[in-house]
Amino acid sequence: MIELRKVTKKFGIKEAISSLSFTINEGEIVGFVGPNGAGKTTTMRLITGLIKPSEGSVRLFDQDPITSRLSILPRLGYLPENNPLPLDMKVQEYLEYISSVKKEMSLDKIVRELNIDDVYEKRMEQLSRGYRQRVGLAAALCGKPDILLLDEPTSGLDPIEQDVIKDLIQKLAKKRSVIFSTHILSEIEDVATRVLIINRGTLLFDGPKPKGKGSVELLFKKLIKKS
């Protein structure tokens, strides 16, 4: 489904991603973990085709996400970092707009699934961070995407809201592949089936989630120390 082959991304002289390779298959819940500035968001943007690699190739469904964007994007749901939303719009207006563009026929079901009925008539600026995150998730879910890319979906949320979003991710992953980036290690333990650990643009670990409580944190700390 997603294939990155020796991808390097440079911004000027700074190398944000260095020879990154991995493949993500159908039905996987991949936790993409790394400290701040590790290259998680850059990788997400490369997958969505928002930026192009300096070297190497990115393929989604065997196609280039930039040159074939119109055939790929209907199959992709994306929640960007910090969940940018038009604050001057009502939740209903925004979701109806997104669902109309993505040709989603069952918006009501998504709204119910994500429990945003209560705030449906409210303006985005009136919502708590947790609700904004749910709206962003609902927008990403419109069009029944095969791949869901979530860039730090629980960032800035309180522990209760974090649990709500984690439960939602698990629920959503039943029907599609989910890749979510985070720097909160407990999220990986709770949600992911596979872990990618990245630091300074280099992939340090790619494999199934280690078993046992605290094992992801242990592995992460060990690898970061080494790198």
Added chain:
Amino acid sequence: MKALYKKEIMQLLNSPVGFTVPIVFAIFLGYLFTKDVFVIGSASMRSFFSVAPWLLFILIPALSMRSISEEKKTNTIEVLLTLPLSESQIVFAKCASIFSIILITLGLTLSIPLVFGLLAKLYLPEILVGYVGLLLLSLSYLSFSLFVSSKINNQIAAFAVSVIVLFLVTTLSSDFLSSILPKSAQDILLFASPILHLENFSKGIIDMRSAIYFIIFTLVFYLLTVKELSKRI
């Protein structure tokens, strides 16, 4: 694309700029026209069509300044560019929504010939062609302002740059420039001046060369905006 157009229109009409600027434009234009018309004593709308461009180069950047720059600043551009819409569809929807507000604004000014027509006999085709000229000029200014909005992340800076450039373009045919420049430079500047191309329309003459000038002007900046959105670093 229809959904994006609808969303853009809704955002424009919900913003203070979207509904106040057109009303202020129509009132101000009406005032500038009527204050002189009885002094001149001529039953013609020509002075209206010669004053309008001097307000359009402020109105249009005001309407289009946030269109793309704000999307870039707030990062909603990432959501927009990951929707299954081509860059050309995005620019077209944004252009169409702002142009709809311009149509409403110019529609408001129709009250001027309607009232004026009660007092004096007006030549209707001349007025209609004049309005066609204003619409073509508006399209040109709009595509330019949208391009500036796509290049600059700050809406106030985008507004300032658009106004300054469009002001300079509008003054290309001014008497001041004609008096200080050599003849060859004058000819080039005069050809590039949108005001000069509008002049024939305001006389009621459909000049195909001028229409083509406005269409090319619009297309060039429209395509540059599409190119800017398609750019991947």
